[in-house]
Amino acid sequence: xxxxxxxxxxxxxxxxxxxxxxxxxxxxxxxxxxxxxxxxxxxxxxxxxxxxxxxxxxxxx
Numbered sequence: 541x542x543x544x545x546x547x548x549x550x551x552x553x554x555x556x557x558x559x560x561x562x563x564x565x566x567x568x569x570x571x572x573x574x575x576x577x578x579x580x581x582x583x584x585x586x587x588x589x590x591x592x593x594x595x596x597x598x599x600x601x
Contacts, residue, residue, distance in 0.1 A: 547589055558583075 550562045559582060566580040581588045
């Protein structure tokens with residue numbers, strides 16, 4: 541079986557607990573299977589897997 545990737549996105553209003561919720565999800569997943577590669581990407585990181593604003597754009601061609 542190949543590598544399985546999942547992306548969990550937590551959305552909400554400023555100050556609503558998105559980071560707290562995302563970190564709780566990360567901890568639960570990491571505790572459930574220590575072999576899982578679980579990552580928490582805070583908003584604004586340039587290596588964020590769903591940050592299309594800074595990397596996805598149309599060109600002239």
